[in-house]
Amino acid sequence: MQPELIVFFVLGTVAVGSAIGMLLSRNAVYSALFLILNFATVAVFYLVLGAPFIAMVQVTVYAGAIMVLFLFVIMLLGAEHLERRTGADWQKPIAALLGVVLLVEAGYVLLSESVSLPGINVPAADYGAPVAIGELLFSEYLLPFEVTSVLLLAAMVGAIVITRRDAPRRKKR
Amino acid sequence: MPIISSTDLLAILPTAFVVVWACTLLLVDVFAGAGGKRLTPWLAALGLLAALVLSVRGGGLEQTAFNGMLEVDGFSHAINALVLGSGLLAVLLSVDYLRQHGIAKGEYYVMLLFSISGVMLMGAAADLIVVFLSIELLSIPLYILAAFAQPDPKSEEAGLKYFLLGAFAGAFLLYGVALVYGATASTRLSEITAAVAAGLENPIFLLLGAALILIGFGFKVAAAPFHMWTPDVYEGAPTPVTAFMAVGAKVGGFAALLRVFIVAFPSLGADLAPVLIGVVAATLIIGNVAAIAQNNIKRLLAYSSISHAGFILMAFVPYADDAVYRDTLAAALFYLLAFAVTSFGSWAVVMALEKAEGKGLELQDYAGLFRRHPGLAVAMFVFMLSFIGVPPTLGFAGKFYLFRAVLEGGYVGLAVLGVLTSLVSAYYYLRVVVVMFMQDGKPQAQASPLLNLATAVTAVGTVALFFFSQPLLDWAAGAFLRLF
DSSP, X not given: OOXXXXXXXXXXXXXXXXXXXXXXXXXXXXXXXHHHHHHHHHHHHHHHTTOHHHHHHIXXXXXXXXXXXXXXXXXXHTOOXXXXXXXXXXXXXXXXXXXXXXXXXXXHHHHHTTOOOOOOOOOOTTTTOHHHHHHHHHTTTHHHHHHHHHHHHHHHHHHXXXXXXXXXXXXXX | OOSSOHHHHHHHHHHHHHHHHHHHHHHHHHXXXXXXXXXXXXXXXXXXXXXXXXXXXXXXXXXXXXXXXXXXXXXXXXXXXXHHHHHHHHHHHHHHHHHHTTOOOTHHHHHHHHHHHHHHHHHHBOBHHHHXXXXXXXXXXXXXXXXXXXXXXXXXXXXXXXXXXXXXXXXXXXXXXXXXXXXXXXXXXXXXXXXXXXXXXXXXXXXXXXXXXXXXHHHHTTOTTSOTHHHHHHHHSOHHHHHHHHHHHHHHHHHHHHHIIIIXXXXXXXXXXXXXXXXXXXXXXXXXXXXXXXXXXXXXXHHHHXXXXXXXXXXXXXXXXXXXXXXXXXXXXHHHHHHHHHHHHHHHHHHHHOOGGGOSOBGGGXXXXXXXXXXXXXXXXXXXXXXXXXXXXXXXXXXXXXXXXXXHTTOHHHHHHHHHHHHHHHHHHHHHHHHHHXXXXXXXXXXXXXXXXXXXXXXHHHHHGGGGHHHHHHHXXXXXXXXX
């Protein structure tokens, strides 16, 4: 067996396993931790595929920033434990049915029609490297980059403004 | 290769000026004392005025900037002038209202300026990425402004509703952009045109993408069936915010809609026509019929603004017709101007009668207005006439040019529908007039000098500009897009 294939299957097992773990665990904190593991595994996938930049973004943004925020929110709200009855029980059989339909459909397409996809052109070795992305970002895509920064500033100021509690008292007239 | 050239800077100068001014204002407001904070609105107005001067002075500039991300031309200059003028009116309306309602914070004007810079970018955006970012730059400050009167539950509801539905619509837009990129391998409008001309492998993706982008814009301009948020948000948001939202978001939405579709998707004109006709018909009918049932003046004006989006979209239907699209552009720009002037005026009158805690907004509160405050009543009368489209008001000229563009495009049925729904609209606009002039009541208006000034300027403008319709239309017609 090729080493790449072994890596793929190990990673795939971890990714699917952590995704299932996230869905099944009753404690929201465990779910979030499973999701972090899942994100990290996907990041390794990106590395294997030769996209180091996306891998780093996956780790820092998704597994890092966003999931930390998730954990904060879960703990602040004290919503660690899920109610056993969620009030959405009627959805379960429908979801299972739809899942089976999807599986059958995918299986049918894969097995009945001998799918042969054309090989993709292997990109250059430094394609998608951090240096190349940085150069593009600060030359061709300079304007969107700057607009994004203004956008983030506006969102940040706005979030502070509408959550600040020392707002001046409303005058009664 | 230089990252940024002086021509790039020149092209974006008015927009960049507004952004920098907003950031400066933010700092000034933090460090200013109580006395200094009173100056914030005037500093904001000064900045808008300076940007307007910059934009008009550079009015002859026509060029592509930032590697084709921006297209500065007559159209973008016209949009700049429109939105900066609207911003000035919005500041004028806001100063006293915010003070009276105890929500006078400097960040209000910072948010307003950010939103305006977003509209200015939308007028010049020639790349779908920039279109998306600028639409967000327009919207996010508006979400905040809609919720600015927190902890007033109505304002919070308005902000949250606008934010959730806006984010939803943004997702549609983004998905559309992704599909168009998938079909043409570019987000640059000019390169999309070139790719389409060279032939596509999957034209269906282009059509799907364009349709999803249309949904995104339809939400921004409040066209049916993407209008559900409008009455609630317009009603709940602080009134000066509503006044700016009604005009600013429409100007931005239509600016991007016109440029993106006319430049990038002329090949889809025949495919999209039935969809557009459906949207126009739904918007005109829902906007005008639902307005009849409203007793709250803010909701009435909200439905009225939906119907006006329908009128502008009507001229947009034949956008792919080479012989018509210039008239479409000119008529749409002209109507946006007419709508801006009339709409700001009517909101100014609403504000004059509005009391704390959402009182004074029912139609019945306008009874006897003519006896007590003849000036306000006459001004409102003028605005209502302009909304209906009765000469001699701007609204008449605007509708006339729109109908002309529709007829040139050969959509007689749409023009007939437009006239019929205009007749329907006369009912609810004139109802306001009847209540003001014929019924007895004791309305209490407390118009500040600034509000009176805004009302007078817009009322006079609505009538006086009518007599300059032709030069104005020529100005709008001069705002051609550069196509290539």
